[in-house]
Amino acid sequence: MTTAGPPRSHPPAPTPAELNQQAWTAAGQWGLDGSMSELETLMWRSERHPELSSTITAVMLLDTAPEWDRLWAAHEWAIGLVRRTRERVQEPVLPVGPPVWVEDSSFTLENHLRRTRLDPAERPGGDMPALLGYTERFALAPLNRKRPLWEAVLVEGLADGRAAYLLKLHHSVTDGLGGVQLLSLVQSRTREHTPDKPSSRAGASPAGINPAVLASRQLASRIGQAPDMLWRSVKFGGTVLSDPLQAGDDAVRFTASLRRMMPPPPAPASPLLKGRKGRNWRFGVLECEFKRLRAAAKAASGSVNDAYIAALLGGLRRYHERHGSPIDALPMAMPVSLRRGDDPMGGNKFAGALLAGPIGVSDPVERIAVIRGTVLTLRTEPALDSFGLLAPWVNMLPSGVGAAAWRLGATADMSASNVPGLPYRSFLAGAQVDRIFAFGPLPGVAIMVAMTTHAGACCIGFNIDGDAVEDVSVLMDCFADGLDEVLAIA
Numbered sequence: 001m002t003t004a005g006p007p008r009s010h011p012p013a014p015t016p017a018e019l020n021q022q023a024w025t026a027a028g029q030w031g032l033d034g035s036m037s038e039l040e041t042l043m044w045r046s047e048r049h050p051e052l053s054s055t056i057t058a059v060m061l062l063d064t065a066p067e068w069d070r071l072w073a074a075h076e077w078a079i080g081l082v083r084r085t086r087e088r089v090q091e092p093v094l095p096v097g098p099p100v101w102v103e104d105s106s107f108t109l110e111n112h113l114r115r116t117r118l119d120p121a122e123r124p125g126g127d128m129p130a131l132l133g134y135t136e137r138f139a140l141a142p143l144n145r146k147r148p149l150w151e152a153v154l155v156e157g158l159a160d161g162r163a164a165y166l167l168k169l170h171h172s173v174t175d176g177l178g179g180v181q182l183l184s185l186v187q188s189r190t191r192e193h194t195p196d197k198p199s200s201r202a203g204a205s206p207a208g209i210n211p212a213v214l215a216s217r218q219l220a221s222r223i224g225q226a227p228d229m230l231w232r233s234v235k236f237g238g239t240v241l242s243d244p245l246q247a248g249d250d251a252v253r254f255t256a257s258l259r260r261m262m263p264p265p266p267a268p269a270s271p272l273l274k275g276r277k278g279r280n281w282r283f284g285v286l287e288c289e290f291k292r293l294r295a296a297a298k299a300a301s302g303s304v305n306d307a308y309i310a311a312l313l314g315g316l317r318r319y320h321e322r323h324g325s326p327i328d329a330l331p332m333a334m335p336v337s338l339r340r341g342d343d344p345m346g347g348n349k350f351a352g353a354l355l356a357g358p359i360g361v362s363d364p365v366e367r368i369a370v371i372r373g374t375v376l377t378l379r380t381e382p383a384l385d386s387f388g389l390l391a392p393w394v395n396m397l398p399s400g401v402g403a404a405a406w407r408l409g410a411t412a413d414m415s416a417s418n419v420p421g422l423p424y425r426s427f428l429a430g431a432q433v434d435r436i437f438a439f440g441p442l443p444g445v446a447i448m449v450a451m452t453t454h455a456g457a458c459c460i461g462f463n464i465d466g467d468a469v470e471d472v473s474v475l476m477d478c479f480a481d482g483l484d485e486v487l488a489i490a
Contacts, residue, residue, distance in 0.1 A: 066429035280466030315482030328360035
């Protein structure tokens, strides 16, 4: 017979103020590492705007126009907290190592935050088409590579006094999840001003370094890495001698995985998505309740991400059938987050995976099951982060080689990402944030889709290559039907 002990006590849940303090502390650590990672360096040096752009854009829909002075003050506070927002990129005279982030001595907020107004004559079709059109032009305007890599604009003049806040930043600054973290810093949980924010400014970033000195330091660093690489080779050789069967088995598994993870594409390219140039960005949006998508995923024994991907593929199946070109599979890319719970805020921690999207599976439940099995397999691939392994070597070559490597993404017709957002209502300088849509760049793909959750809503942003898809409105109608098909499972 066993006796029950005293009830276990659980620590009280953190208060909103404590959660804010935790986020502010984490934000203060962003940018302490002054060098780009190898993956960020590859994105930075291989960029060929707009064909190989690395610009991420977020659109926040607001229930009213925020107070401009409060919005300005919120940005001043965030800039003081996150040093990366006031840093520029400095390259060595010879690209033997990654660039470094240094303080922009001429930084002024006027170069990064502004406001504009949409004239009623510019939106005959309603607010959203006009806003998306403005956002397309805003996103396609290249960032000034000699300044901190972000810009924001408040768009006023929408119907019923509503407004929108647009943020544009370079992918080398952070990935999608880091972008959500950055946006969360200028939001609060109430319309009222938050008085208990820390006022101390984060430590100054390193000043500019002589490019020649920087190159010599990085060359010495590369040479210093040689013994470690030699030791790894010796260690691998010792493993081969001590356990040749295991070493050979590991090499075969990794090689096979590398072949699956790298081009050629896992499925033939779509005949309807050719001719893409990446210069004509067309934005579209869809949304649904998060609980409905989660219920549909649960009913089909999949995850929310599986149901989301199944909805996109269902829309593409309809689009191909409508044009008399049905296909069974479509090559697509999917970023896989490599973040751990204790990773610092910001930065880029993801790997890209290629898969054959089961577009020909008409039953949405079966489609979710196929996607579920494929994604679970991808996450266990030994060569999942193969691009990250190759990046240090590619970065020592001319930037054109990196651009050619980055174009390997063109083997996919669609790329789709899923970024968790804030689960609660939030406010921006007194205005409630109703929706947040994210729009990624087109790294050679015809369609880039990003889903962000916010306060119980799934916000899906589409960036479509207008040269590859002439009837964008038809494609968006098909995507809407594909989403409705998946939601109907529950």
